[in-house]
Amino acid sequence: MTATDPALTALASGWSALSLLHGKIEAHIERALQSGHDLSVREYSLLDVLSRQHDGPGGHLQMGQVASAIVLSQSATTRLVGRLEDRGILSRYLCPTDRRGIYTDVTEAGLKLLEEARPTNDAALREALDRAVTNPELASLVEAVKAVKPSALSH
DSSP states (O other): OOOOOHHHHHHHHHHHHHHHHHHHHHHHHHHHHHHHHSOOHHHHHHHHHHHTOOSSTTOSOOHHHHHHHHTOOHHHHHHHHHHHHHTTSEEEEEOSSOTTOEEEEEOHHHHHHHHHHHHHHHHHHHHHHHHHTTSTTTHHHHHHHHHOOGGGGOO
8 A cells, every 4th residue: 555645635635626516516507508598508608708709800719719718629619619500509601811710600699598598607606606615625615716806717
């Protein structure tokens, strides 16, 4: 039997708690979005990210940037975009200055769906955090999540 480094054990425990918190939050939001809007968490995240694009320099995101923002592989993101395009929620078109580039935009129907789903997402997130904070193993992580400033996510 080998000795275990207490610092590594603490890190592993922290990582396990963070993973548990993430899973609980994502599952709760998933159920709410699916039942209320026929959207998955990933679909909602994709709509949210793409809705913040704008015309002009740096306004449109490349598929790799979108994939990174929603924490999926580029190929999975492309498939997700295709499914939402088939539903009329997203549209794709060639970049006017670089015919190799393809832009993805949220359609009017997609913006309406996002607007309708946002309160559901926000309420489910609050509910999941309120439940998780009662678990002593997760309470400090919930407080850390609540303390994150919006500007910290823009980098």
